Amino acid sequence: MTNFDVRHTDTLLTTTRAVRKRLDLNRLVEEQQIIKCLEISQQAPTGSNRQGWQWVIITDKGKRRIIANYYHQGAGDYLEERKNSARDRGAEQDFKVFESAQYLADYMEDVPILVIPCIDTSHMPLNASGRKWLSLGGSIFPAIWSFQLALKARGLGSCITTLHLAYEREISKILDIPETFAQVALLPVAYTKGTNFKPANRPPVSEIIHWNSWN
C-alpha cells in the first residue's frame, strides 16, 4: 500500500503529450512555476549521479525571435515533406503530427518561455563511443521528462524539440552557453488551452515485451 493515487499518477503519465497547437500563446507563465518544475526534475536519475546539466530559460522576446528563426530554418522543408508524404500514404496520425509540428515552427517565437536543457560534455573522451554518448543523453532525458510531467500537473504544456540543433553553435553564442556544454533540446512552455488530454494510440505491449528471452 502506498500513498499514491495510482489513478491520478497513471493519468499524468499517459496523457502528457507533445503540446503544440494547444499552447496558450497569450497567457504569461510565472517564473516560479518554471523554478518549481525544474526543482522537481532535479530528482531524476543520471549516470554516475553526475547531474551535469544546466538549464537556460529564455523569456526575452528578442532572443526568442532569433532562436525561433533558427528553429524554422532547421525545420527547412523537412516538416512539409513529411506531412505531404504522410498524406499521400494515408497515414492520418503522422499527418497530424507533422502538421502540428509545422504550426509550432511557425509560432515558436510567440511561446512565452523557451527552455534549453544543456549537458556537460567536458568529461567525454575524444572519439567517445556511441555507448558513451547514449549514456550522456540518458543522463538528461529523464530530467526533461520529469520537468514535462511537473508542468503538466500544473496546467502547463511543452514539447521536446530538436530541430534548432542544426544551428546549435549560433544559438549557444547568443545565449553565452560554454563550448563544453551541448544543447539537448528546446522546450516551448506555456499554459495549455484546456487540460483534457488523452492517451495516444500505441501498439499493444504484447508486441514489444520479451520474458526471459527475445524469442
Ligand SMILES: Cc1cc2nc3c(=O)[nH]c(=O)nc-3n(C[C@H](O)[C@H](O)[C@H](O)COP(=O)(O)O)c2cc1C
Ligand atoms: C528526441 C525527440 C526529438 C523530438 N523533436 C521534435 C521536434 O524537433 N519538433 C517537434 O515538433 N516535435 C519533436 N518531438 C516530439 C515528437 O514528435 C512527439 O513526442 C511524438 O510525435 C509523439 O507525440 P506525443 O508525445 O504527443 O505522444 C521530439 C521528441 C523526441 C523524444
